[in-house]
Amino acid sequence: xxxxxxxxxxxxILRKEVNFGCPVKGCGSPYLMHHHxxxxxxxxxxxxxxxMIALCPEHALQADEDRWTKDQLREMKNNPYIKLGEVKDVYxxxxxxxxxxxxxxxxxxxxxxxxxxxxxxxxxxxKEGYDRLNLLIRNEKMEPILVMENNFWTVYSKNIFxxxxxxxxxxxxxxxNDGITKxxxxxxxxxxxxxxxxxxxxxxxxxxxHLLMRMGNPKTIPVWKIRGDxxxxxxxxxxxxxxxxxxxxxxxxxxxxxVNCRSAFSFKxxxxxxxx
Numbered sequence: 001x002x003x004x005x006x007x008x009x010x011x012x013i014l015r016k017e018v019n020f021g022c023p024v025k026g027c028g029s030p031y032l033m034h035h036h037x038x039x040x041x042x043x044x045x046x047x048x049x050x051x052m053i054a055l056c057p058e059h060a061l062q063a064d065e066d067r068w069t070k071d072q073l074r075e076m077k078n079n080p081y082i083k084l085g086e087v088k089d090v091y092x093x094x095x096x097x098x099x100x101x102x103x104x105x106x107x108x109x110x111x112x113x114x115x116x117x118x119x120x121x122x123x124x125x126x127k128e129g130y131d132r133l134n135l136l137i138r139n140e141k142m143e144p145i146l147v148m149e150n151n152f153w154t155v156y157s158k159n160i161f162x163x164x165x166x167x168x169x170x171x172x173x174x175x176x177n178d179g180i181t182k183x184x185x186x187x188x189x190x191x192x193x194x195x196x197x198x199x200x201x202x203x204x205x206x207x208x209x210h211l212l213m214r215m216g217n218p219k220t221i222p223v224w225k226i227r228g229d230x231x232x233x234x235x236x237x238x239x240x241x242x243x244x245x246x247x248x249x250x251x252x253x254x255x256x257x258x259v260n261c262r263s264a265f266s267f268k269x270x271x272x273x274x275x276x
Contacts, residue, residue: 001045002045002046002047004041004045006034006047006052007047010034010047010049010052011034011054011164012161012162013049014032014034014049014052014053014054015032015054015162015163015164016161016162017049017054017077017080018032018053018054018076018077018080018081018082019080019082019083019084019085019087019157020032020082020087020155020157020160020163021080021081021082021087022054022055022056022059022081022082023053023054023055023076023077023079023080023081023082024055024056024059024076024081025081026081027056027059027081028081028082028087029056029058029089030087030089030155030163030165031056031057031089031165031166031167031168031169032054032055032056032164032165032167033054033055033056033057033060033167034052034053034054034055034060035052035053035054035055035060035063035064035073036051036052037051037052037053037063037070037073038050038051038070038073038074039051053073053076053077056167057167084157084158085156085157085158086154086155086156086157087154087155087157087163088152088153088154088155089152089153089165090151090152090153091133091148091151091153091169091172091187092151092169093151093169093170093187093222094130094132094151095130095131095189095222096129096130096131096222097131097215097216097218097222098123098131098133098222098223098224099195099215099221099222099223099224100112100121100123100223100224100226101223101224101225101226102121102224102225102226102239103239103240103242103243103244103253103265104242104244104256104257104258104264104265104275105199105202105211105242105256105257105258106257106258106259106264107211107214107215107257107258107259107260108214108259108260108261109122109123109258109259109260109261109262109263109264110122110123110124110262110263111262111263111264112264112265113239113244113264113265113266113267114263114265114266114267115232115233115235115237115266115267115268116233116235116267116268116269117266118136119134119136120135120136120137120230120232121133121134121135121226122134124150126150132150132151133148133150133151133224134148134149134150135147135148135153135185136148137174137181137183137230137232138232138233139159139176139177139178139180139181139231139232140176140178140180140231140232140233141233142232142233143156143159144156144159145159145160145174145176145181146174146183153172155174158177159176159177160174160175160176160177161175161176161177161178161179162174162175163175170186170187170188171184171185171186172184172185172186173185176231178231180229180231180236181228181229181230181231182228182229183226183227183228183229183230184226184227184228185224185225185226186224186225186226187222187223187224187225188222188223188225189220189221189222189223190220190221190222190223191219191220191221192212192217192218192219192220192221195221195223196208196212199211202242202256203256203257207256207257211257211259214259214260226239227239227240227241229247233269234269235248235267235269236248237267242254242256244265244267244273246267246271246273248271249271251271251273253265253273253275258275
């Protein structure tokens with residue numbers, strides 16, 4: 001039996017041919033699913049991209065109900081609503097007292113990662129107390145790939161190979177045209193119990209108790225997790241599980257926590273790295 005989930009390379013083709021946005025006129029949502037239409041899945045189980053199309057969840061359901069003919073869906077594939085240029089949307093997940101899991105565990109930090117004095121990852125707290133994510137991801141030529149300002153993001157499609165947004169909007173992944181920069185972002189609400197279990201892998205109970213006290217011992221912990229490789233001009237770094245590595249000089253900084261500071265991790269062109 002053929003799995004209903006297509007191979008990654010098929011999904012990449014489908015997303016790219018609609019310029020990473022739902023091709024239905026007036027839509028353009030980047031939160032995409034796949035739909036089999038020629039032939040439909042119920043007729044033949046296949047993963048032929050020529051007979052499939054990427055659609056947002058709402059329009060995928062309508063396509064399942066035969067909202068459009070095969071010819072109309074092919075026309076959407078050939079002339080998608082979004083033209084090559086910019087894909088825009090907003091992360092609707094707003095939380096107070098967000099914890100960042102970005103090579104280390106951070107809490108109440110304005111600038112999570114800086115490269116050559118420029119903020120790459122950080123937070124701004126709005127007047128209602130919500131921590132809003134900000135990103136500035138460039139490629140080797142220093143061209144912007146992804147810019148997020150207070151949860152409103154723009155991906156520059158001419159500079160990427162792939163963009164994946166999960167249907168529920170929790171996950172955002174980008175791969176640059178050269179395949180070097182690969183970044184994955186995920187938002188989750190953890191229970192206090194599950195978050196504590198995760199922290200026990202990297203710290204003792206007293207440190208965890210101190211961190212949670214500063215946070216007010218909440219019942220749920222909102223967490224932004226970012227992983228991947230980032231080629232920023234001449235800099236090349238990897239964000240892993242509780243480490244940040246210079247992939248050129250192979251220097252590694254392993255750090256557990258950063259709390260209540262303006263800047264946490266800095267990386268410079270000369271390869272020097274500082275934490276805290």
